[in-house]
Amino acid sequence: MNLAFNRKLQGTSTSLCFALLLMLSGCATYQTPGAGINVGNLSKADEDIAELMKREPGAPFPARVALVRVQATGYYSRNNYCYGKGQFCVVTTRDIETDKDLERLTRSPMVGGVASMSRILLPSELKSTKDLRLAAATLETDLLLVYSIDTRFNVESTEIGPLGLISLGFFPNKKAHVTTTASAALLDVRSGFVFGTAEATATEQQRATFWSSEDAVESSRLKTEAEAFQKLLGELEKLWKGVVEQHAATKPIGGEPLAQPGRAVGAPVSLVR
Secondary structure, eight states: OHHHHHHHHHHHHHHHHHHHHHHHHHTOEEEOOOOOOOHHHHTTTTOOHHHHHHOOOOOOSSEEEEEEEEEOTTOBOSSOBOBOEESOEEEOSOSSOOHHHHHHHHTSTTEEEEEEOOGGGSOSEEOSHHHHHHHHHHTTOSEEEEEEEEEEEEETTEEEOTTOEEETTOOTTOEEEEEEEEEEEEEETTTOOEEEEEEEEEEEEEEGGGOSSHHHHHHHHHHHHHHHHHHHHHHHHHHHHHHHHHHTTSOOGGGOOOOOTTOOTTOOOOSOO
């Protein structure tokens, strides 16, 4: 009888230990980042179609460009927090963008300089691109480049949405995908005229067994987001080429001569003609 009791106790202890291990393993999770937004729709908030059609470009060339990344309200990632609330929020720290990326934009023909948006220029309530254009005007820039990053995680046929939790180590031998779409819109700071939009996507596939730690999942996210952003830069170069060909040959507002390339961002220039 003692032998049977000991076996029963041993079996119970084993089950308890296994359950405890599952509980402990379940505590190891990774929270997916927040969602991106459709940047092309930002400038259409509360606007009549006829009013949108009346907008005309007014930026001089060479043009100075303000750069800002926007995400869905409440966006969070391991390395980034978002500033502001309302229709969207603004990411003011960089994790996938490099100094070389900014230099690449600055070297584009007819670009007089590139400036990143600072949170001190932004209101806490963000309603439309007008709030971003006002901040860009404070920087004395001519164009506003708005971009957003949307990353999705998928294990087999199950999508793990924004701000979802991934239980690390619980997907043996299953295929995992990380897909990032980077999108952007180029706007005239003065009028809100949309010169065009661009988009690029990158995907990484691997066995989910590699997602055994937060660092491993975060590495996959950063890799796909950086790749998508690099592809987006290539698409933006194509867009910019068309913008220059169509608009840079015209005179700036007021009929003044075109400024010399390479003027520094922040140099005294009146945006009111």
